[in-house]
Amino acid sequence: MKWPRFWQARGWAVLASLGVLATACAARADLVIYRFGDLAIALQGTVKKNPGGTVTLRTQRYGNLVFKDDPDRIEIIKAKHAQQRFSAKFGAARGKKDAALMFEAAQWALDHGMIAQCVQAVEETLRLDPSHAEARRLKDVHDQISRPVTDYAQSEQLLRQFCAKPGMKIETSDHYILMHDLPPPKRGETRTSPKDRLQLLERVYAAFMFTFMARGVDLEIPQQKLPIVFFANYKDYMQFSIRQDASLAMASGYWSPINNIGVFYDFETDEVVEAFKKEDKAIRDLFEQAKRQSLGGRSELKHLADTFATLTKLYRIANLQGTTEP
Numbered sequence: 001m002k003w004p005r006f007w008q009a010r011g012w013a014v015l016a017s018l019g020v021l022a023t024a025c026a027a028r029a030d031l032v033i034y035r036f037g038d039l040a041i042a043l044q045g046t047v048k049k050n051p052g053g054t055v056t057l058r059t060q061r062y063g064n065l066v067f068k069d070d071p072d073r074i075e076i077i078k079a080k081h082a083q084q085r086f087s088a089k090f091g092a093a094r095g096k097k098d099a100a101l102m103f104e105a106a107q108w109a110l111d112h113g114m115i116a117q118c119v120q121a122v123e124e125t126l127r128l129d130p131s132h133a134e135a136r137r138l139k140d141v142h143d144q145i146s147r148p149v150t151d152y153a154q155s156e157q158l159l160r161q162f163c164a165k166p167g168m169k170i171e172t173s174d175h176y177i178l179m180h181d182l183p184p185p186k187r188g189e190t191r192t193s194p195k196d197r198l199q200l201l202e203r204v205y206a207a208f209m210f211t212f213m214a215r216g217v218d219l220e221i222p223q224q225k226l227p228i229v230f231f232a233n234y235k236d237y238m239q240f241s242i243r244q245d246a247s248l249a250m251a252s253g254y255w256s257p258i259n260n261i262g263v264f265y266d267f268e269t270d271e272v273v274e275a276f277k278k279e280d281k282a283i284r285d286l287f288e289q290a291k292r293q294s295l296g297g298r299s300e301l302k303h304l305a306d307t308f309a310t311l312t313k314l315y316r317i318a319n320l321q322g323t324t325e326p
Contacts, residue, residue: 031077032057034067047076086117090124099129106138115210138214144221145209148174152225159227162261163240172225173198175205180230182266197230229263237265 030047032055045059049069055076057065067074086109093102106121119142125135152172159170159179171178171194178201180194205226213219231237241248241263248254253264 030057032067033075033077035073035075082112082114083117086112086114086121090117090121093121094124097128099125099132099135102128103132103135106135110211110214113207113211115207118210118214141213142210145206145213146174149222149225151223152177155224155227158259159229159261162227162256162259163229165236165240168229169194171195171198173202175222175226176201176228177225178228178230180232181236182230182232194230201226201228227259227261229261231263231265234265234267237263 032043045057048056053069055067055069089105102125109118122138155177255262
């Protein structure tokens with residue numbers, strides 16, 4: 001199984017919407033539909049219309065995304081955050097002390113991918129009715145998949161055999177072992193740490209396992225920590241991957257079914273991000289020059305620069321830049 005490069009328009013556009021929707025956190029979740037031709041990206045956060053014909057979408061993790069207020073490109077929808085809707089259902093069921101209604105809130109949360117809220121409602125259902133069979137089953141499923149895997153000697157040995165690059169370090173979480181060559185973060189650097197990336201993997205693991213097992217799908221619980229190789233540099237990743245299989249030259253990450261190892265790299269070093277950075281700098285230099293010389297077209301250059309900054313952020317989000325809980 002090989003995953004497509006996220007820089008392909010359809011691939012990263014769809015993933016961008018998922019990334020923002022998963023990480024945005026606001027008391028009121030406005031929705032911005034941003035269109036690229038026949039593609040549409042759903043972005044969630046808090047919207048503010050600015051003087052000068054721009055719109056700012058505020059997200060907690062990725063800061064502000066700036067768009068031109070163009071009705072042909074963006075549509076703004078005011079909507080309640082899913083958390084608010086869950087809280088209303090949860091509060092109503094608790095107020096009535098109704099276990100059946102509380103379990104409906106749990107099922108609603110599960111259907112909307114809100115695993116923590118689902119578990120919260122399941123536990124409250126059992127408090128109201130300890131004999132509730134389906135709530136007990138979901139609680140058992142959650143307990144089962146939450147149990148840490150303590151044995152990882154075999155996984156580490158497998159990783160060392162798979163990738164013999166010098167200087168690779170080991171980090172672990174409850175269900176994953178990450179072998180990486182990321183340098184220690186510099187002061188003021190925003191790049192995510194190995195622990196951040198492991199937290200993301202744990203979130204994906206919990207959501208995947210619970211979503212399917214809660215619906216009766218029988219999945220195998222890992223007995224060894226799941227192995228991941230993570231390269232700090234795109235060139236090192238590419239050199240290693242091509243040695244595995246020449247077809248991986250176009251993969252932005254992949255999973256090896258032979259040894260059950262996932263391989264990724266830091267997208268900050270990706271050639272597309274580097275290209276965005278160069279274009280962004282060139283446009284901002286032009287804007288500063290136009291401003292100094294009082295030339296026309298400054299607003300268009302400023303908007304173009306903001307657009308490039310937004311596209312760069314979307315690309316990073318699309319490629320799962322180690323987001324943690326919002």
